[in-house]
Amino acid sequence: xxxxxxxxxxxxxxxxxxxxxxxxxxxxxxKFFARDExxxxxxxxxxxxxxxxxxxxxxxxxxxxxxxxxxxxxxNRIDRELAxxxxxxxxxxxxxxFDTGYLYHGGDSERFFDSVLSKYxxxxxxxxxxxxxxxxxxxxxxxxxFKDQCERTASLGHFxxxxxxxVSNPSQYDQVYRKLGVLDYLKDMVxxxxxxxxxxxYHGTHEFLSELVEEHPxxxxxxPFNAAEPKGEPNRKVLAAKKIPIFVMSPLGGGRLAHLNTPxxxxxxxxxxxxxPAEWGMRYAASFDGMQAVLSGMSQVEQAVxxxxxxxxxxxxxxxxADIDVYRGAIGLYKKYKPIxxxxxxxxxxxxxxxxxxxxxxxxxxxxxxxxxADDGGPNDSQxxxxxxxxxxxxxxxxxxxxxxxxxxxKCKEGCPLKALAINTEMEKIAKTVSHVRETYLAKGGxxxxxxxxxx
Numbered sequence: 001x002x003x004x005x006x007x008x009x010x011x012x013x014x015x016x017x018x019x020x021x022x023x024x025x026x027x028x029x030x031k032f033f034a035r036d037e038x039x040x041x042x043x044x045x046x047x048x049x050x051x052x053x054x055x056x057x058x059x060x061x062x063x064x065x066x067x068x069x070x071x072x073x074x075x076n077r078i079d080r081e082l083a084x085x086x087x088x089x090x091x092x093x094x095x096x097x098f099d100t101g102y103l104y105h106g107g108d109s110e111r112f113f114d115s116v117l118s119k120y121x122x123x124x125x126x127x128x129x130x131x132x133x134x135x136x137x138x139x140x141x142x143x144x145x146f147k148d149q150c151e152r153t154a155s156l157g158h159f160x161x162x163x164x165x166x167v168s169n170p171s172q173y174d175q176v177y178r179k180l181g182v183l184d185y186l187k188d189m190v191x192x193x194x195x196x197x198x199x200x201x202y203h204g205t206h207e208f209l210s211e212l213v214e215e216h217p218x219x220x221x222x223x224p225f226n227a228a229e230p231k232g233e234p235n236r237k238v239l240a241a242k243k244i245p246i247f248v249m250s251p252l253g254g255g256r257l258a259h260l261n262t263p264x265x266x267x268x269x270x271x272x273x274x275x276x277p278a279e280w281g282m283r284y285a286a287s288f289d290g291m292q293a294v295l296s297g298m299s300q301v302e303q304a305v306x307x308x309x310x311x312x313x314x315x316x317x318x319x320x321x322a323d324i325d326v327y328r329g330a331i332g333l334y335k336k337y338k339p340i341x342x343x344x345x346x347x348x349x350x351x352x353x354x355x356x357x358x359x360x361x362x363x364x365x366x367x368x369x370x371x372x373x374a375d376d377g378g379p380n381d382s383q384x385x386x387x388x389x390x391x392x393x394x395x396x397x398x399x400x401x402x403x404x405x406x407x408x409x410x411k412c413k414e415g416c417p418l419k420a421l422a423i424n425t426e427m428e429k430i431a432k433t434v435s436h437v438r439e440t441y442l443a444k445g446g447x448x449x450x451x452x453x454x455x456x
Contacts, residue, residue, distance in 0.1 A: 085301075090298075202223050225285050227327055359402065373389050
């Protein structure tokens with residue numbers, strides 16, 4: 001294997017992941033952060049000059065606001081104490097790029113960022129927010145949303161970068177930003193000082209991107225980029241050629257690529273023992289020309305600690321060409337069983353309460369391993385597997401949030417950036433599969449009650 005990663009003996013790296021592997025409870029992590037506040041571990045996230053303003057530096061790791069720590073008993077509420085500790089930990093170790101959006105956590109993400117970042121000197125970090133394109137039907141909508149955002153983040157004074165959110169559809173862009181005059185309005189906000197720079201997040205084709213980059217001197221572009229994202233590399237090349245700094249979202253495909261199937265994990269382990277799939281994916285996203293920073297929505301403490309260490313100047317190194325080939329090979333093994341490609345962004349907003357990302361994530365734990373029950377006489381024709389499948393589904397997904405509740409209304413598609421993902425079709429497939437497995441399980445002697453699956 002060519003290419004070597006730096007070896008360091010500083011405090012915090014001697015034991016590697018073992019330094020925090022024993023921490024399990026919320027109380028354990030709060031104590032960990034208290035110790036780090038008193039005596040910070042001696043490593044710092046690598047920074048690079050900002051491509052469109054070289055006088056400023058941007059950390060290679062950025063904190064995203066779409067997935068923050070939530071309370072155990074209320075998944076809709078941010079665990080503000082623990083999430084603030086994560087942000088503080090990242091900030092102490094050099095992270096200075098913080099990104100949120102109008103719809104994240106029902107608007108509470110913006111309020112949370114305001115409360116946490118206002119503790120730090122304003123010129124010591126970049127704060128970015130986004131205008132949800134698909135929610136703008138009139139110019140007044142854009143003005144109302146922007147006013148809301150200014151009020152929610154009043155303590156921060158301005159947006160270092162303000163993005164056009166989830167641009168992908170040429171006709172939608174033309175209608176919202178050209179015909180309604182929203183882009184001109186945002187330029188006025190730049191002139192007023194409320195916005196320092198304009199950027200955009202993007203999910204479309206490289207053909208439209210080539211047109212979009214000529215529209216304005218954009219400060220940055222935020223794109224999905226990972227080894228499973230087919231549009232990522234063509235879009236990266238367009239932006240790199242234009243010298244627009246590239247910020248990466250979904251480096252792990254909404255977390256899917258941190259939990260690869262067994263063949264993929266073995267493939268990676270044979271190349272670099274001990275390097276996690278998450279570290280592979282994060283390094284991959286930062287290893288190409290034009291990459292400014294990799295954003296991560298760190299909803300768990302372990303993710304934050306691992307990411308900060310991965311991107312520290314004491315440890316970070318780009319993947320070699322050989323490493324890239326290994327990683328792409330592992331992703332090929334993962335995609336062999338055709339998992340549902342969902343980033344978990346939650347823009348789908350099901351009006352009937354279906355937990356779309358959770359249902360897809362659950363499905364992938366079986367589909368991705370090739371372990372969906374069957375009744376064809378093969379290795380998956382097993383009552384034990386059927387029971388495991390059903391128990392997992394009924395325990396993971398609340399009854400009112402399951403796939404069979406889908407009405408096919410397609411309202412979820414309005415905000416979904418993955419236009420090729422037929423959410424209602426996938427929900428129908430999952431519902432039919434669960435129903436069939438249940439019927440087969442019962443027909444072969446399995447038992448169920450109103451509370452779920454009973455032992456055989």
